[in-house]
Amino acid sequence: MSRVVMAAALAASLLVAVPASGTAADTDYTLSVDPSAKGATIDDSMYGVFFEDINRAADGGLYAELVQNRSFEYDPADNASYTPLTAWAPAGGTLDVVDDDGRLNERNRRYLRVGLPGGVINSGYNTGVNVERGERYDFSVWARTDQAAGTPLHVGLTDEAGADLAAPLKLQVTGDGWKKYTGTFDARQSSTNGRLLVNGGGTGTLRLDMVSLFPRDTFKGHGLRSDLARKIAALEPGFVRFPGGCLVNTGSHEAYEAPNWERRRSFQWKDTIGPVEERATNWNFWGYNQSYGLGYYEYFQFSEDVGAMPLPVVPALVTGCGQNRATDDPALLQRHIQDTLDLIEFANGPADSTWGRKRAEMGHPKPFKLTHVAVGNEENLADEFFARFTQFRAAIEAKYPDITIVSNSGPDDTGANFDRLWQLNRDAGVDMVDEHYYNSPSWFLENNDRYDSYDRNGPKVFLGEYASQDNRFFNALSEAAFMTGLERNADVVKLASYAPLLSNEDYVQWRPDMIWFNNHASWGSTSYEVQKLFMTNVGDHVVKSTASGTAWSPTPITGAIGLSSWATSVAYDDVKVTAADGRELFSDDFSGDAGNWTGNGAGNWGVVDGAYVQSDVAATNPLVTAGDPTWNNFTFSVKATKKSGSEGFLIPFAVNGTGNPFWWNLGGWNNTRSAVDGGNSSRVFHADNTTIETGRTYDLRVEVRDRHVKLFIDGTLWAEFTDESGKNPEPFRQVVTRDQATGELIVKVVNAQADAARTKIDLGRTTRVKSTARATVLQGRPDDVNSEFTQPVRATETQVKVSNSFTHTFPPHSVTFLRIKERQR
Template sequence: MPENKTRLVGLAALLVTLPLAIAPPVSAAAVEPDYTIALSPKADGPALAKSQYGVFFEDINYAADGGLYAELVRNRSFEFNATDAGGYTGLTAWTTTGTATVVNDAQRLNDRNRNYLKLTGTVTNAGYNTGIAVKKGEKYDFSVWARAGGSAPLQVTLQTAAGVTLAAPVEVSPTGDAWTKYTGTLKATATSDQGRLTVGSAAPVSLDEISLFPRDTYKGRANGLREDLADKIAALKPGFVRFPGGCLVNTGSMYPYDAANNYPRARSYQWKDTVGPVETRATNKNFWGYNQSYGLGYYEYFQFSEDIGAMPLPVLPALVTGCGQNRATNDPALLQQHVQDALDLIEFANGPVTSTWGKVRASMGHPKPFGLTTVAVGNEENLPEEYWANFLQFQAAIKAAHPEIALVSNSGPDDQGSTFDNLWAKNKANGTDLVDEHYYNSPAWFLQNNARYDSYDRSGPKVFLGEYASLDAKFANSLAEAAYMTGLERNADVVKMASYAPLLANIDNVQWKPDMIWFDNDESWGSTSYQMQKLFMTNVGDRVVPSTVTGGGVITPKPITGAIGLSTWRTAATYDDVTVTRPDGSTIFADDFNDGNADGWTAVQPRGTWTAASGGYAQTDTVSEDTMVKAATVTDTDYDYTLKATKQAGAEGFLVAFGIQETGNFYWWNLGGWNNTQGAVEKGVTSAKEQLLTKPNTVNTGQTYNLKIQVRGTKVTLFLDGAEWASFDDNAVTEPFAQVVTSDAKTGELIVKVVNAQDKPAVTKIDLGGRKVAPTAKATVLAGDPGEQNTRTAEPILPVTSTIHGVASTFTRKFPANSVTFLRIRTR
């Protein structure tokens, strides 16, 4: 770490929690409790498996290359191109002197590694972020594939951007005209996060796969993982690792690599592309807007899962795209090829070394089977009929050959809606092993839905909550997630696995947030949700002790008021005759744009091209996303918002907003969303959105639609061309206090887990159901300002652990405002 970087180590958390952590329990006679937690005398709740909590890894936010994958050279094989991202070339991240040309011809290294560099002079790589990070005294392994065109050796140097030497130069001497791998070791003589790797030759030479790895990868693995990031993941003690995605899995072309056809870029993630020697793995466009080298591939995922004691859980494409693409591949032969790929994957993971794919695993250094038990098929598909037809074919083939393998289906991209209901009904009728649910919602949603799984069918398919998070990165979000997790544990007989998502984010390359672990090229830090997840994941217990909570209160919702808005998403549209009226017909706001201006409208963000002309208000840019403009702050709790909308061109339809607040919160009616396949009502929360309802919907270009949004307090009814389209009532109450109790048979402890997500302490009577317990217990507390975030320079939210006294069969304790407390109480 550079000397000029410093960190505050949880001082704020310490100051907030320490006095409470060491104080004795509150006297029950002195203070009337706000809440009472009462335990059942028996620990007869559902069992908690080691796989209760795990991690979900996806190569988003540069989580693999430049992240968990320890390779320090960016674009090491010169394969970047404009398909990956605008402006990318074979020399992205490289600078050259002399003559340097990226070539793709018959002299290439192999059919999958197609580009190489012809060089006379030098080529310098800038690495990721600010540069290549090295630490004084550490060793770094250099390698390159080369063909010599002359007799001059290769000079390999490591310097800062300013030319300061970071390691003694290394020299390698390519000989002959055949591609050969050459290696060397660089030992850092200084610490820097701004290194540059330079390779130079005075004679013509061909180069490919230029690589630099820290010797100290996680567990010392060759082609290994960045140690600090892997350590942080391992410290969670996850029960499973779900990989490789996410949207990465089921987007792009489903056709495999085809050397004769120059192979399709933007292929879906196909596991066979990612195994074998790294120089034979074809790179690919990443769905999230960059290139992926596949240096971190299926073998490395399996190896990492084994290294941290977690169950591997691979996700395979079902030939139905999701994540806004919504296409199904109608090619029976291709479907059968992917089904066979799934069978081959099981053989790769579990087969004997004499089998075709077991032999490949053994050749990579792991003759012992990995012990794969569970496979997921598909991810967030929004075409339920097409997905289900394909899933059944995967299921039939896998169960016939491997009845021991559990299969994970899914329920679409959200926590409710027509796709969700449709797929859940199909999975129940089918008796599917597990169903994957995904949702990203507001903190309020998580505090309102603690009982979500209380009513799930105990005899139906089990739930794998594969992706969830509260929509921001503040401690308030983590508190809401913690409250929700108490409900996951209470329903452990239904929710068998859960993983927060996404896992990793490079601070300089972010496509999605919130994220659990953040990093740059030499540092990493856990978000407040990382600390929360770690607290739960390392204190699971093995059985739920039934308990009840009484007392306290709830937070009731407010009526939907605020500005109205208009927006588009990669679509040109015209709006007209915008009015807001009261139920008695009186007008709050009206604009027919006949005067040729839109003076009452302001941009929420400067996006798109809005023009008032020809009696309408038009947004004409078909590229920009979220072009919202707003007007008329409505303070009435009952009103009708009407308008006319016409799509002119583009990918989607209309976004009609209401209840817009200065805090960034709003609602919008989304018609023709998801590439003109779905309609929805979405609730905006700061920088993200949760879906309140969804249903199939298409918008026709050139057709004018009459839209009406009827607001009555918290209830909203939507009308499309005079007919009711849908309705919802955002009236759920928020419960800021949550708890669950589990037992740990190995230690003989009760684990009392209490979440107090409100701005006042909660005096709580705890009745342990007549159990005899030790008079002291270990308390671990996360507490602080709900607006706090953990950052590169300060981590105010860290756990504080202490010993508390006065514990008894019944005792009273004050839980701090905005806190999560775990009490480990020894039974006697």
């Protein structure tokens, strides 16, 4: 996941303008289709899913285990609120979580020692253990006793008040060596607040580890929660990217070793295979513990179960996600390269190979047919990453020349790091580059043509993570409009996956998300509905089509002015704003107080020696603003001095409270580069390596004329640009594909506006089609959100009349797919 520093700081205060709902007028469009003109071929794997253990997507989510902290490995080092008994409560006796020579194994080190009589109760995830009447639940525990006659074990599945939801299990623990004990509950009552009671009788000491409760009904019997897995399978994904994301390249890259069991390790595949009780547990980058019950074998198995291509991501020994460190240990690098070669053998090797045998022992003698491996994720150190990627690539190509090796372009959709990585990837002839971005809905509407200008002979694009920044229907509409551009450029964009895939509503680290759930229910977001519509109606190739656009009248860049900083103390003076005709609109030389300025409460601002000084070097974006939000065609000048800290100046302009202001960021990114970005398009308009000197005073000037901006440093033009986002983003987008198997043209139209789109559709004079077509429609209000209890945005199907030339009105705020059957000529 990418976290753009500026976007994170502003997210709480930015508003995205969306069309209002209400009575719709008709706006006229034309759509011309040439069925004889074959465009880009669309691969079967075009759309897929990206699974990362974020928002409790694995434990408490897709992994069907109902017991939380089943092996007592939770630790405050992973989360300050954790103890080894998190999610457990005493049920009599004395309880101690210990790590000694009596442990279950070297990777499962902690266990519970119970002084008898006594036991524990587990509360599962969310409100408790979900139990459904008529279903079966399989219990297991590893246990040992110091009593020669054995220890009776009472296992109950109860509601919150202690009433039985199923007949209790009666087990007998024998011997002072670890053994696995099992039983099955037949639920007689339902509850979303269930509890699992494990209680030992008699005297002496009972030891417990790996306490587990699984629903018998899992997806294809492979241990995954059925409703979540079915929703993913219903997307018909072409690939599954896993396990991350930030999990891949954050934390220690050292191997798992017993003395280092508490280390925060990056996700390494060898930790996650073999008997589940022998797998490591690990700190999770997203703030909780992960059990690795859902490991690489299960990822491969799930990919196969849903008919998707597996696409694992391995660490390149350069951290990402804001950490920005590179490992300079040649031996460690070679170990990870060898681990990647071993991973390919685990997936594809014969059952008598070293790692293929381990796969076979886990129950899958046949290979998993791995074809793609991604190295690295969102690295912000372009050259350091690429030097290591090159070594991975050479080793993989030497042993497995048929494997496609995926590189990446960092965490952002543009900028210096993005440009550098693309240059390195192009120069090296890399097969595929993974792009990630999370932007406003306006950005997605405006960037439908993003890939039109990409080099057709360069690396292909894997759009591994993208989403519009909310889960409302207008966000889904903007994503749908963008996806028409992905399909139009299917010769360049070969793979694409929305992210994140899953979120437990009670454990949210990131939003938006595609599928939401709690311990008993799951529901698809509006974006899920859009993704499902596109993913299940792809087609085999693009058909040439052109559409008219929406008329617009440009409006000038408008807004007040601001001053800010980032982890830096700054002094500003002699602020002036003049109109284009020279009239003075605003002036402040700070000879008095700073009463003209309004702050956001951050930082420490004050007038010092005739300048406005922000002195808190820890403050991030202590924004102050002044002036009239209706200003346009103005010049804004200020003298700026860096006093101390890690960066330079933040100069916002066009601040009007209705969208994203423009930000002139001088000496940003730890004083390594400068950029101007923002506006309703949220684009970076210029970036370079300008840095800011401490103690030097700079004369900064911003000239705004209609939609054109010029920026000057000490009287010298630094950059200029024209922002065309003054026009509303084009709300009418379309693409046409052909389904060869059914003989259908699939006309896909997104109408992301409050007006209905009355469209004359021309399929050509010689095209013969059946008189009715199937229309699948998603429609709603811009602010509609799907939830557990209501899903206002759901697909509906109707039959519509068509011909080789017909008029169809696409509803306001809608996505419509028309499947038009061609007649044989």
